[in-house]
Amino acid sequence: MSDYFLEIKDLKTHFPVERGIFFRHEVGRVKAVDGVNLSQSQGEILGLVGESGCGKSTLGRSILQLIRPSSGEVMLDGKSLTRMQGEALRLARADFQMIFQDPFASLNPRMTVLDALSEAMLTHNKALSEQELKPTVTGLMKRVGLSPQYLRKYPHEFSGGQRQRIAIARALAVNPKLLVADEPVSALDVSIQAQIINLLAQLAKEMDLTLIFISHDLSVVKHISDRIAVMYLGRIVELGPAEEVFSNPLHPYTKALVSAVPTADPHSERQRKRIILPGDPPSAMNPPPGCPFHPRCPYAINDCSQTLPAFDSLDGSHHQASCIRLRELEPGVPNQA
Amino acid sequence: MPLLTVEDLKTSFHTREGITAAVNGVSFRIEHGETLGIVGESGSGKSVGCYSLVDLIPRPPGKIESGKAIFDNTTDLLSCSHSTLQGIRGKRIAMIFQDPMTSLNPYMRIGDQLIEPLLIHFDMKRKQAIRKGIEALEEVGIHDAENRMRSFPHEFSGGMRQRVMIAMALITEPDLLIADEPTTALDVTVQAQILELIQREQENLGMAVILISHDLAVVSGFCDRVNIMYAGRIFETGPTEEIFYNPQHPYNRALQKSIPGLQAKGEELYTIKGMPPDLSKRVTGCPFSSRCEYAVDYCSQEPIRLAETSPGHSTACLRVQKENLTV
Numbered sequence: 213m214s215d216y217f218l219e220i221k222d223l224k225t226h227f228p229v230e231r232g233i234f235f236r237h238e239v240g241r242v243k244a245v246d247g248v249n250l251s252q253s254q255g256e257i258l259g260l261v262g263e264s265g266c267g268k269s270t271l272g273r274s275i276l277q278l279i280r281p282s283s284g285e286v287m288l289d290g291k292s293l294t295r296m297q298g299e300a301l302r303l304a305r306a307d308f309q310m311i312f313q314d315p316f317a318s319l320n321p322r323m324t325v326l327d328a329l330s331e332a333m334l335t336h337n338k339a340l341s342e343q344e345l346k347p348t349v350t351g352l353m354k355r356v357g358l359s360p361q362y363l364r365k366y367p368h369e370f371s372g373g374q375r376q377r378i379a380i381a382r383a384l385a386v387n388p389k390l391l392v393a394d395e396p397v398s399a400l401d402v403s404i405q406a407q408i409i410n411l412l413a414q415l416a417k418e419m420d421l422t423l424i425f426i427s428h429d430l431s432v433v434k435h436i437s438d439r440i441a442v443m444y445l446g447r448i449v450e451l452g453p454a455e456e457v458f459s460n461p462l463h464p465y466t467k468a469l470v471s472a473v474p475t476a477d478p479h480s481e482r483q484r485k486r487i488i489l490p491g492d493p494p495s496a497m498n499p500p501p502g503c504p505f506h507p508r509c510p511y512a513i514n515d516c517s518q519t520l521p522a523f524d525s526l527d528g529s530h531h532q533a534s535c536i537r538l539r540e541l542e543p544g545v546p547n548q549a
Numbered sequence: 550m551p552l553l554t555v556e557d558l559k560t561s562f563h564t565r566e567g568i569t570a571a572v573n574g575v576s577f578r579i580e581h582g583e584t585l586g587i588v589g590e591s592g593s594g595k596s597v598g599c600y601s602l603v604d605l606i607p608r609p610p611g612k613i614e615s616g617k618a619i620f621d622n623t624t625d626l627l628s629c630s631h632s633t634l635q636g637i638r639g640k641r642i643a644m645i646f647q648d649p650m651t652s653l654n655p656y657m658r659i660g661d662q663l664i665e666p667l668l669i670h671f672d673m674k675r676k677q678a679i680r681k682g683i684e685a686l687e688e689v690g691i692h693d694a695e696n697r698m699r700s701f702p703h704e705f706s707g708g709m710r711q712r713v714m715i716a717m718a719l720i721t722e723p724d725l726l727i728a729d730e731p732t733t734a735l736d737v738t739v740q741a742q743i744l745e746l747i748q749r750e751q752e753n754l755g756m757a758v759i760l761i762s763h764d765l766a767v768v769s770g771f772c773d774r775v776n777i778m779y780a781g782r783i784f785e786t787g788p789t790e791e792i793f794y795n796p797q798h799p800y801n802r803a804l805q806k807s808i809p810g811l812q813a814k815g816e817e818l819y820t821i822k823g824m825p826p827d828l829s830k831r832v833t834g835c836p837f838s839s840r841c842e843y844a845v846d847y848c849s850q851e852p853i854r855l856a857e858t859s860p861g862h863s864t865a866c867l868r869v870q871k872e873n874l875t876v
Contacts, residue, residue, distance in 0.1 A: 263736035264707075371824050401590040402763065406807040406818040413817075428736060431766075435809035435818065472741040474766035476808055478789045481770025488745060489738045492706045 216287075217254035217422050218275075218390060222247050223284035225267075225274045229497060240497045244270040245281070246446035249523075252439075254389070257416055257423045259437030259454060261430055261469070265493060267446040268426050272392045275424070276308050277301060288390060306336040309383035313395035315375035319367040325353065325378055326363045332385040349385075356381040357411060373404035377411070384415065391416070392424045397432060409436055430473045434458050439530075442466045445504040446496055451523075452531030460543050462526065462533035464509045471545045487545075503535070511537055550622055551578040552724060552757050553602075558616035558627075560594075560601045563609060567829040571597040573781035575616075576855070581724070584751065584758045586772035586789070588765055588804075592825055594781035595761045599727050602626050603638045621724070640670040643718035647730035649710035653702040659686075659713055660698030666721050685716040689746060708739035715746060722754055729761045744771060765805060769793055774861075777801045780826055780836035783855055787862030797864040799843045802876040835867060843868055843876060 225245040228238045244267040252258050262268045274281040277293050286293040288308060296304055312318040319328060329349045333340055340348070350360040356377045367375055376396060383391060393412065397405040413436050416423045427433050433440060433454070440457040442450040442465065450463040461467045468487040475481060489508045494500055500507050506516035521536040526543070535541070560572040572594040579585045589595040600606050602618050603626065618626040620642070624633060646652040654662055663685065664678040673681070679698065686694035689712040702710060711731060718726060728747065732740035748771065751758055762768050768775055768789070775792040777785040777800065785798040796802040806819040823840040826832055835841070838848035845868065853865045868874040 263738065373824070402765070402804060403590060403807055403821040404824070406809070406820040409809065410817050410820060430737070431809045468738055472737040474740075474764070474770055476765040476769045476793060476805055478769045478793050481766075486741045486745070488742055492708055492739065 215253065216251035217256075217289055218250075218252040219285075219287040220248055220250040220275060221285045221287070222249060223271070223274060223286065224248075224282045225270050225279055226282045242496045243446050243499060244496055245274055246496075246499075248284075248446075248448055250441060250448065250451070252422055252424070254422055255416070255420045256439065257413075257425060257437045259433035259440040260424055260426045260443060261428065261433050261440060262443035263428060263493060265496065266443045267496065268443050269394050271443070272310070272394050272424060272426050276305075276310055276390075276392055278310070303336070306386040307388055308390040308392070309386065309388040311376075311379050311383050311391065311393040311396045313398055315372055315379050315399065316367075318379050319375060319382075321367055324364045324366055325349075325358070328367075328378065328382055329353070329385050332382050336386045352381045352385055355384070355415070357407075371404075372400050373407060376400065376408050380408075380411065380415070384419070387419075388421070390422045390424070392426070394426045395428070396425075398427065398429065405432070412436065430458070430469060431475075442469065445493060445499050447504060447534070448523075449505065449535070450533040452529075452533075456531045460531070461545060462531065462538060462541070462543055463505075463535050464511050464541070465505050466533070467545050468510075511541060513537065552581045552583075552621060554578040554617075554619045555598075555602065556617045556619075558598060558601060558618065559614035560597055560606060560611060561614055562611050564829075569829040571611075571781055571828060572601060573828075575778075575781070575783055577776055577783065577786065579725070579757050579759065582751075582755050582757055583774065584760065584772045586768035586775040587759060587761045587778060588763065588768050588775060589778035590763060590825060592780075592828065593778040595778050596729055598778075599729065599759060599761060603642055603644065603727070604634055605644075636670070639666050640721045641723050642725045642727065643721065643723040645711070645714050645718050645726065645728045645731045647733050649707060649714050649734070650702075652714060653710060655702055657701075658698065659700050659702065659705070663698070663713065663717050663720065666717065670721055681720065682716075685720045686713070688719075688750075689713070689716045690742075691716075707735055708742060711735060711739075711743055712746065715743070715750070719750055719754065719756075723756055725757045725759070726751070727759045727761070730763070731760070732767065733763070740767070765793075765808060777804070780832065781828060782836070782853070782865060784837070784866070785862075785864045786855065791859075791862045795862070796876060797858055797862065797869050798866045799841050799868075799876045800837050803842075835865070843874060 223245055224247055227242040227244060229240045229242060230236045231239045248271055260268050273279045275286050281294060326349055329352060330345050353360050358377050397408050425433060425436055437454045440454045441448045444465050450457060450466045458470060461470050468489050471487045491508055502517040502519055503521055506512040515536055521534045523532045523534050524538055525532040556576045558572055558575045562569045562571055575598050587595045601613050613627055616627055620626050660682055664682040667673040667678040667681060682698060683694045686697060691697055691712055732743050760771055772789050775789050776783050779800050785801045803821045807821060809818055821840055826836050834849040834851055835853045838844040848867055851867055853867060855863045855865045856870050857863045
């Protein structure tokens with residue numbers, strides 16, 4: 213037994229690409245998640261960042277078995293989710309829940325708040341009676357900062373931020389231990405974003421939730437996470453304590469990412485040098501050989517296209533990155549004012 | 550002499566639910582070569598305001614209730630004839646939109662879309678226009694431009710499409726570029742590329758840029774002056790440094806405080822309580838007063854108007870104007 217609550221071992225999720233009308237045949241594979249190892253202790257908040265198409269959402273869904281991974285293993289609290297099937301998996305789902313990006317699409321427009329929340333509860337606790345249901349739902353609504361007088365309202369009557377609160381309440385209705393939040397604040401305005409981030413951080417603390425927070429927004433992730441994992445083209449390229457990854461990035465991709473995040477400060481914005489990466493991320497169908505980042509990497513050398521670098525740290529700490537020039541490169545973001 | 554002067558612009562939408570005053574008395578000006586940022590949350594009227602200037606508001610339900618927009622000291626964009634406006638829009642005033650996915654025609658080759666403004670506004674020969682189109686694509690950093698002219702939009706990535714949009718907008722060498730959330734749909738590393746490109750082109754062409762964004766951070770590094778909008782009004786306007794280092798309106802201050810990254814880890818983020826007001830209902834007094842931590846009795850009763858508090862820096866906060874409140 214390990215001390216970790218969630219353990220992901222060499223997880224791969226590949227999507228076959230098929231062609232042909234009469235003779236369907238596979239012409240390639242999109243390697244959305246390609247060998248991810250990750251462990252998380254209970255109550256820890258892990259931020260998962262990366263650009264669109266890097267596989268961060270697929271990873272989140274593969275962990276929760278919403279997409280069955282092609283290979284690898286996900287262990288939650290000592291149980292293997294990847295080996296679970298059918299009814300056993302359905303029952304186990306009470307332990308792990310998800311919040312989606314778009315609160316407009318993730319709620320059934322024909323269900324009131326009461327219906328939506330009680331459906332989640334009844335699915336996993338059939339013994340719950342009518343009398344018990346309403347107070348539990350009311351309690352849940354209060355917990356996420358919604359007034360119980362909205363109990364019988366429909367999703368369209370709420371604003372984006374309120375809808376995201378309903379979605380959070382619905383995920384928490386079954387008392388999960390693991391929560392995956394996929395871009396939960398990206399669709400919201402700045403002033404509403406802060407409310408939802410505070411709520412998630414507070415709930416995670418209160419309920420001892422293990423939280424995976426997926427976002428493309430580094431400043432949001434930095435604020436909420438204990439640790440940050442940076443993904444590029446289906447792999448994790450850097451992993452470490454949030455402050456460390458931000459102030460002292462090791463991997464060239466993380467350096468570029470951190471340097472590209474604008475700050476609301478005109479002076480430092482004008483002085484700072486950005487690492488402008490050339491081009492777009494390559495296709496996950498035929499990733500470049502060796503390090504997947506090497507075609508865009510400003511520090512790439514010949515060896516980079518030969519070998520896939522292993523995960524390594526500079527000083528044996530928990531801050532690791534996969535780059536063969538790890539020890540040669542100066543840590544941190546270069547030329548920053 | 551300003552390039553564009555907007556005075557008391559009011560745009561509303563007449564729907565079954567009532568009249569929504571999306572833009573409610575907005576005045577600003579932009580000089581030649583200047584970069585103006587317009588910041589606000591969704592529904593604050595930042596896009597509707599700019600779309601009104603170039604007649605891109607669907608009418609009905611939209612209606613421009615009042616206002617003037619004097620372009621280049623001669624033409625009032627809001628009252629001039631349709632044909633006059635057509636001669637300006639897409640030629641002297643160009644636009645880039647948020648979503649490069651939907652703003653390009655999926656059935657047309659990139660080249661055909663790109664040179665359309667040249668054929669329409671300059672009566673250019675097709676061959677010559679194509680040559681200019683290839684140059685424009687190269688200018689925005691698209692390799693193999695000659696072959697890419699024959700590609701369709703779906704063959705480009707998001708960042709590349711936005712580059713095509715920029716090439717298309719700038720091909721007529723406009724005096725004013727309105728960029729409506731040009732990088733919101735893009736990744737951060739691509740966002741940095743695109744902003745740098747717009748900045749470089751601005752220097753080359755000496756054009757003025759209006760950057761509409763919800764992201765204070767993007768605006769802070771890019772703009773000379775900033776308008777902060779809320780509920781269809783300008784709440785604060787001034788030089789970028791003033792807006793960020795010397796915020797006067799409580800809303801501007803609150804917005805900046807709620808950006809994650811400034812607080813120590815584990816600390817709660819500052820939040821603005823409540824939600825923006827429903828613009829289909831008549832708001833008396835300051836529309837922010839119900840959410841404002843500094844609000845006093847008269848805030849919800851007296852009408853607000855923008856007034857200069859220090860040279861070039863104006864705010865619409867009643868308490869700042871009356872009591873010299875510092876936030």
